[in-house]
Amino acid sequence: MRHTRIIVTHYGGPDALRVVEEECPEPKDGEVRVRVLAAGVSLPDIMAREGVHPETPRLPFTPGWDLVGVVERLGAGTSGIEPGEIVAAMPIHGAYAEFVCLPHRELIPVPSGLDAAEAVSLVLNYITAYQMLHRSAKVKPGQRVLIHGAAGGVGTALLQLGRLAELEMYGTCSSRGAPAVSELGGVPIDYRNQDFVKEIHRLTGEGVDVVFDHIGGTHLWHSRNALRPGGRVVGYGLISSIRGEGLASGRPGRRQRFRGTARFGLYIAGGWLLPGRKRVVPYSIQTFKRLKPALFRQDLIALLDLLQQKKIKPIIAQRFPLPEARHAQELLGKGGVTGKIVLVSNGSSLESGAA
Numbered sequence: 339m340r341h342t343r344i345i346v347t348h349y350g351g352p353d354a355l356r357v358v359e360e361e362c363p364e365p366k367d368g369e370v371r372v373r374v375l376a377a378g379v380s381l382p383d384i385m386a387r388e389g390v391h392p393e394t395p396r397l398p399f400t401p402g403w404d405l406v407g408v409v410e411r412l413g414a415g416t417s418g419i420e421p422g423e424i425v426a427a428m429p430i431h432g433a434y435a436e437f438v439c440l441p442h443r444e445l446i447p448v449p450s451g452l453d454a455a456e457a458v459s460l461v462l463n464y465i466t467a468y469q470m471l472h473r474s475a476k477v478k479p480g481q482r483v484l485i486h487g488a489a490g491g492v493g494t495a496l497l498q499l500g501r502l503a504e505l506e507m508y509g510t511c512s513s514r515g516a517p518a519v520s521e522l523g524g525v526p527i528d529y530r531n532q533d534f535v536k537e538i539h540r541l542t543g544e545g546v547d548v549v550f551d552h553i554g555g556t557h558l559w560h561s562r563n564a565l566r567p568g569g570r571v572v573g574y575g576l577i578s579s580i581r582g583e584g585l586a587s588g589r590p591g592r593r594q595r596f597r598g599t600a601r602f603g604l605y606i607a608g609g610w611l612l613p614g615r616k617r618v619v620p621y622s623i624q625t626f627k628r629l630k631p632a633l634f635r636q637d638l639i640a641l642l643d644l645l646q647q648k649k650i651k652p653i654i655a656q657r658f659p660l661p662e663a664r665h666a667q668e669l670l671g672k673g674g675v676t677g678k679i680v681l682v683s684n685g686s687s688l689e690s691g692a693a
């Protein structure tokens with residue numbers, strides 16, 4: 339049987355993505371073959387394509403951090419899982435494919451009746467948001483938070499989960515994203531036309547308890563200035579590596595996985611050394627999952643439960659068929675997207691409900 343997958347042929351712009359047709363992979367011992375119903379498209383995928391994400395694989399590779407799919411074939415030595423079951427996984431790369439083989443221990447059951455695109459949004463974006471809120475920042479009701487990129491994939495997840503946690507929320511976004519941020523309970527701040535530090539102090543007086551910063555670089559320091567004494571910045575991304583300060587999308591690049599991380603370290607150290615009790619702490623979903631796989635599983639199950647109870651509702655910006663992965667990444671790379679872009683197989687949203 340043949341299948342389609344996407345590969346990155348060189349580090350660089352969207353032209354690095356190729357569609358290939360090849361034999362379906364066979365599951366090895368302990369592995370399960372999954373037919374992918376939905377794969378998330380995220381900035382970490384684009385950063386890996388550009389060669390600047392810490393998890394960038396060697397070439398050629400198939401991108402795709404997160405997926406929801408149907409168990410299709412079991413390898414030897416697998417247990418507790420049956421063909422036809424709907425599962426979620428975060429392989430970090432490999433999800434842009436019709437079929438993928440994964441260790442059976444990596445698979446987390448998805449309740450029936452959920453939309454595959456909505457369910458896949460939980461795997462990377464909502465777990466990141468949930469763990470940053472409840473495990474890194476340990477937020478309490480009534481606290482004030484500033485969410486950068488509040489209209490984006492992780493940003494909208496932070497707003498929905500922050501509302502459930504009864505937080506007072508402010509969110510930077512471009513003007514197009516402002517209505518979505520307001521609707522999700524945040525006060526929008528137009529980062530292109532306003533100084534967010536001044537705006538936060540104007541709106542709150544002493545500043546916020548927590549800032550979630552995915553920009554990195556010198557931006558972390560501005561975020562620190564928006565804190566009240568004793569507050570913390572949770573730094574979880576380095577957009578500045580691909581936009582503005584960094585590699586221009588479209589140019590051939592190279593694998594430089596630790597670009598920007600040294601400066602990150604300096605800000606963390608500065609947070610401890612300078613007065614004001616304002617800390618900069620890093621968050622990395624992949625590190626957290628490697629160190630505490632049981633908590634990753636527990637948090638995803640909790641989020642799937644919230645989705646089933648309709649307490650959260652991921653915003654799906656657009657669904658693309660798998661062969662259009664390049665268009666999907668181009669759209670995300672241009673910016674101005676509200677919510678999550680998802681690659682889907684034919685009729686996936688219905689299939690996941692038919693489990």
Ligand SMILES: NC(=O)c1ccc[n+]([C@@H]2O[C@H](COP(=O)([O-])OP(=O)(O)OC[C@H]3O[C@@H](n4cnc5c(N)ncnc54)[C@H](OP(=O)(O)O)[C@@H]3O)[C@@H](O)[C@H]2O)c1
Nearest residue numbers: 380381487490491492512529552574575621622623673674
């Ligand atoms: N550490 C982790 O474990 C982890 C896990 C998941 C994701 N991430 C990181 O999270 C970030 C977001 O990923 P995503 O998939 O949610 O991307 P996304 O959907 O593209 O969202 C990014 C958002 O950032 C906004 N933005 C860009 N420059 C900004 C600035 N200077 N100030 C404020 N907002 C700005 C964009 O707004 P406009 O498009 O309107 O400009 C966009 O809404 C990435 O850096 C990714 O690497 C980290």
